[in-house]
Amino acid sequence: MLASSPRLRAVLMRLAQAIPVVIGVVVISFLLTRALPGDPAVYFAGVAADEASIEQTRVAMGLDKPLPVQFVHYVGDLLQGDLGQSLSSGRPVATDLANRLPASLELTLTALILAVITAVPLGVLAATRPGTWVDHLCRVVVTAGVSLPTFFTGILLIYIFYYLAGIAPSPLGRLDFIYLSPDHVTGFYLIDAALMGDWETWRGAAKQLVLPAATLALFTLAPIARMTRAAMLTALSSDFIRTARAAGLSKSVVLYRYAFRNALLPVVTTLGMVFSFALGANVLVEKVFAWPGIGSYAVEALVVSDYAAVQGFVLVMALLFVVLNLVIDLLYTAIDPRIGFEAR
């Protein structure tokens, strides 16, 4: 109780700090799309439009008004959840993103969970037995994970498990056509199917997910394993580990309650970084596995100059990073009691 009030204040401070960041993100996503070359009015008016109809479109879209007025309109639309119309799909951008974001998140989160449950024990084992085969295995996996590009690993996995072994389903999206997609609750097929109690569909979705998630996991586990190993080595050589050993504490207590909890901080930092770049970098994986995520959506939109879609994508990703950083910082305060006092 004594320590909770400054920590609570630190948490609230951190939440308050997110507000200007969100405002900044909105301003930048607005200005960025305005600064891109090309005239949206021309695209929206269509191929056969003449000067007059382009001008008409411009007025209809409000693009003839000064920037501040446009910004007010944009923010007004945003507050109503309106991100504009996508040119290529013809649907509202908000709908498109709502359909595709869960697909990307499901893939990334699954990959990350896979990566963590392999990389962290691997790193811990490598740190406790430096120079042994576990340590060398860790080094090999890390090097391979970093140096193999995801599209290559993806294609290799498809070749082995789909083409040669035939145990994986065809890499065509989130669910084989023989299944019906589950009712939309969270947008995560695994969760939605489980909620419906439809285990058939659940297995189908899981089968589709395994290969792309493994591809992404191979890529993301490298930095996590490396950081876990380094952080554990640092923690294990600390003075307080010597104290714990001299007090006769058992190996597992020394390792987990003393060393591992102290090593967690840098690992969590790395995890946050890995998560943010995995969300952006999984576009290649999405392409290889025909995964209907927002990465491939954004690339397609960019290619055809679909500005509303790009703008929506930038905004959603930025907000996601803000939330992610917030979560990581809150995790810090949960792990390290010193944080609340260091925050100003």
Place this chain on the structure above:
Amino acid sequence: MLSVKDLSVIFQTRRGVVDAVRGVSFEVAKGEILGIVGESGSGKSVTSYALMRILDAGGMIKAGEATYSGIDLRRAAERDMRDIRGREISMIFQNPRAALNPIRKVGHQIEDVLHQHARATRQDARAKAIAAMEAVKIKDAEQRYNAYPFELSGGMCQRIVCAIALACDPRLLIADEPTTGLDITTQKAVMDLVRDLIRERAMSSILITHDLGLAAQYCDRLIVMKDGLIVEQGDPVQIFSRPQHPYSRKLVDATPRAGATVRDLLPADIRAPEPQIVASDKPLVEVRDLVKTYAGKSGAVHAVKGISFTVNQGQCVGLVGESGCGKSTTSEILVRLMDATSGEVFFDGEDIAQTPARGFARDPRRADIQMVFQDATDSLNPRHTARQAIAEPLRRLGRMRGAALGTRIEELAGLVGLPLPLLDRFPHQLSGGQKARVGIARAVALDPKFLILDEPTAALDVSIQAVVLNLLVDLRAKLGLSYLFVSHDLHVVRLLCDYVIVMKDGLIVEEGLAHHVMSDPQNPYTKSLIAAAPKPPERATPKDQLEAIDAQHATLHDKRAS
């Protein structure tokens, strides 16, 4: 109770096998406090880690026997060792803050040990942990139970470490430099506590320390170690009065004590006569109503609350106080690394407090005021050789280049006694004493008038400290320097300084001529500081001779000060 025979410990390193301990034998009787004294690298800590079998990776017992109450510590299974550690033999360490898990409540850390040795159940663990905290005289143990180490003072953290060590009533306590890094009054409190607990519980103990004075005060018997060997053992008074081995004699000589001059710290054969320094009464630095207030997280922190003092030309003024008294803040303001909140600092008649610290590096007076830092290792750039470290101020402020620069660097190296071949070494290739010399050479490179010495010998072994202190005395005589000597070690201040200022909580509580303040303190705080300093046993010098030296010393100081 504990018997060690021909114990040898080796470390496998990348550069081959290192013999850390080379066959030591000793015994600890029931109820005895044994002191192991030696300088860094003597193998005193490694010996104790080997007994506990908690050597770092690569370390192993190569030969010898270690028996504790009939148990063979060298061959016991790891399972049995875990039961022995903490329950039969336990340890307390130096740097108590780092010795505790930083993110675990101290109460839980005590409970961990109780659980491990089945001394507590889930229901009574909390009560037993609080009882263990009360046993080491922690007030408000109930509330401290929930504290994290960073919320407690260094002395309090050491009490927690003691509580962890003593929670399961071990019969042998090994204390490895338990008071290094603690303030002198805290040191006394912790040592008194440990001694009382040991006596109360009829335990045995091994006190490992580099401080011969401390060991002599608290131990029944001493062992002097050097390079992994025991060079002498015996009764503390006897070792102090008639050291048999040349190394113990050197250590005894180098231990600062009342009645010794700075030259007495050196081995007899290299003692040169002490230079006569006559300080003028012309003020060089005048501090008036200096105030420094920080904006802290929970309100303003008044580090310095209006102090005034003067350093005359050629004078050495000692600034004494415990951590948090404002002595470091004061020295940083004087060396112009920090701005004062208010007050004046006159240097050669000009108020340098007016020049912001930010721009002082370009001020022509920058070269006149220099500083020697506490930790010689941390204050040198690890990627610069000694030569580059000394060249830097010459290049930047002295605008020296080429041959003139090279000549000056070698001249400085000669001045501080740094052998020329060492100039091209990096800090990690130099010993502590050599690094201290580099730090001093760098500070005097530009012929400053005023040198601030911030505990320049705190991190050094006593024999090296003796040499460095003598070097500082010689430099002061040779270059006509004025010193502000910041320290918590009263014995060292007594040796070096003409005038002493005692600070507490940002205020000067007492000041005066060094030998007056030291021999006849007026303020209760000064008295407690002097009482807390370890008192080595008297030397074998006949009493009257000792008094004669003291009197001689006093007149010397009088001459200096006037």
